[in-house]
Amino acid sequence: MGSPRYFYNVAGKMIPWFAISFLLTLIAGIYYGLFVAPPDYQQGESYRIMYIHVPAAWMSMFIYIVMAVAGLISLVWRIKITEITIISSASVGASFTFLALVTGSLWGKPMWGTWWVWDARLTSELLLLFLYLGIIALYSAIEDKRVAARAISILALVGVVNIPIIHYSVEWWNTLHQTSSVTMTGKQAMSTSMLIPLLLMGISFKLYYGAVVLMRARAEVLERDRNTRWVRELVEGEMK
Amino acid sequence: MNPIRKKRLYLIGMMVAGIGVAAWLALNAFDENLMFFFSPSEIAEGKAPTGHPFRVGGLVSNNSVNRRSDGLTTAFDVTDNAETVTVEYTGILPDLFREGQGIVALGQLNESGIFVASEVLAKHDENYMPPEVADSLKTAHDEGVSEMQQVSVQ
Incomplete structure (x- = not known):
């Protein structure tokens, strides 16, 4: 299963499924979120930016955890595919983090009265963006990609302590950002009619990540294996 | 698991635990400033x-x-x-x-x-609900409060 050629072929077959289910859940999520879900009792219509902001913030942490786990596997078992997973995920994760910060800022201005404050939640999320950028920069700075992968594995594992800090920042300290509305267990602080589109968007963003990370990983596999026979045969087959 | 991998896993575990403890100490020290x-x-x-x-x-x-x-x-x-x-x-x-x-x-x-x-x-808090729900919650709350006041008067 770890063979790059096998991965290349299987990933190629999986991408369309991820892409189609992403589009379907995205359309359903946006429709329910913007047209069906009721306005909020306090924030009116403005709260709808949550349907981008919250899933993007979830993804920013989810992708980082994926990278840290892949980093652990890479360091211990030296599997090429997990090394490729880390770097293929990094820019997607950075984009979602950026999206979460920007939408949060746009939401903060009308509701809180400010674009940005240095509270624990916002600051730790900004730190996450810098971690992603650091991983991307470190990888491109090292010529030997297997060495580079080992370096970013360590960085991904070092940075993983920030994830519980982001998640619990709103409980450990006084912050301007409110505490979580959606929790794995216990009572939801959000009406079901508002929660359904949010969960749809959450699933949709994960499927998007699935599709994009597979595309990027395939490209990375070709790049690394460019001198092997199977890639040459593949390219020659395409040329004909 | 072969011994080399076991050792690597152990070293990584130590590293992550060490950083976790360091972060915890640092955050505790800065507790006031993080409020x-x-x-x-x-x-x-x-x-x-x-x-x-x-x-x-x-x-x-x-x-x-x-x-x-x-x-x-x-x-x-x-x-x-x-x-x-x-x-x-x-x-x-x-x-x-x-x-x-x-x-x-x-x-x-x-x-x-x-x-x-x-x-x-x-x-704002973590609660999101439609205006009707908020209204009925408020009405129920007000009724509950007035009932309690009546009980205490009696």
């Missing part, structure tokens, strides 16, 4: 800094908002349901500002114990 605001109780206990501006956070007390004669300055009480601090602010308040709303104000205490704010931010 975005102080509650009125903390101010009453004297925990808030004196020489420089800080933030106070809490709920705007009911029936405490009044505008001063200049038309721009608003005074209101901020409470955490234990202690209260009077805040004075000159400027435009955020849309969510109202009685019963959570707010965070940046400023300093003056000699008479009034918190003079240079910035007021609205804080």
